[in-house]
Amino acid sequence: MLSLLPDNLNSQVCLDLACGSGRYMRLMQSRQAQQVFGVDYSADMLAQASNSPFSINNLKLVRSTFLALPFAATTFDFITCGLAVGHEKNLDRTLAEIARVLRPGGAVIYSDFHPFATLSGWQRSFKTGSGHTVTLEHYLHLYSDHQRACQAAGLTIEAVREPVAGEYAPPGSQQVPAVLVIQAVKTKH
Numbered sequence: 001m002l003s004l005l006p007d008n009l010n011s012q013v014c015l016d017l018a019c020g021s022g023r024y025m026r027l028m029q030s031r032q033a034q035q036v037f038g039v040d041y042s043a044d045m046l047a048q049a050s051n052s053p054f055s056i057n058n059l060k061l062v063r064s065t066f067l068a069l070p071f072a073a074t075t076f077d078f079i080t081c082g083l084a085v086g087h088e089k090n091l092d093r094t095l096a097e098i099a100r101v102l103r104p105g106g107a108v109i110y111s112d113f114h115p116f117a118t119l120s121g122w123q124r125s126f127k128t129g130s131g132h133t134v135t136l137e138h139y140l141h142l143y144s145d146h147q148r149a150c151q152a153a154g155l156t157i158e159a160v161r162e163p164v165a166g167e168y169a170p171p172g173s174q175q176v177p178a179v180l181v182i183q184a185v186k187t188k189h
């Protein structure tokens with residue numbers, strides 16, 4: 001995501017979908033975005049984002065699912081969505097909604113748990129404060145699914161990154177791509 005994020009977002013109205021604790025919002029703000037919106041359906045994650053030590057004069061947090069965004073069509077110049085589309089089964093609907101709120105010529109950069117990682121049996125899990133392991137549901141989306149969903153939404157894929165997990169991977173699978181990152185531009189209404 002970082003390797004594709006523009007250095008300068010001057011005057012752009014930006015949206016971070018599934019913003020979580022807001023790390024991409026902070027980056028967009030530091031790259032001179034005119035306004036940065038963050039959307040997440042988790043009130044707890046939005047609370048984390050609003051507690052972060054960044055100035056909030058041009059940041060706005062909105063609680064919503066990314067499947068039905070409370071924004072007018074063509075509102076945004078630039079959108080990020082990190083590691084979230086795999087939480088939803090319907091990739092076509094997710095990308096159609098992203099494309100709806102993006103202006104023609106605007107760009108989206110989004111990432112997903114890589115299908116190779118899913119097919120290698122990796123799981124999306126975390127440990128709670130009490131040491132409990134929680135495994136999240138994750139839907140497999142192949143690259144062809146992304147390609148089809150982007151095309152149907154009027155998004156043209158311009159760049160793809162597939163970083164490997166390296167030292168974070170389970171033993172023996174350091175070379176398995178961990179994340180699929182896609183940069184696409186809205187080319188059709």
Ligand SMILES: C[S@@+](CC[C@H](N)C(=O)[O-])C[C@H]1O[C@@H](n2cnc3c(N)ncnc32)[C@H](O)[C@@H]1O
Binds near residue numbers: 020021022087
């Ligand atoms: C793995 S976290 C990634 C957070 C952030 N994008 C980042 O990279 O730091 C996934 C986030 O997606 C949010 N999420 C999952 N499905 C969503 C949906 N349908 N609508 C809005 N947010 C969603 C979760 O609440 C969570 O904050």
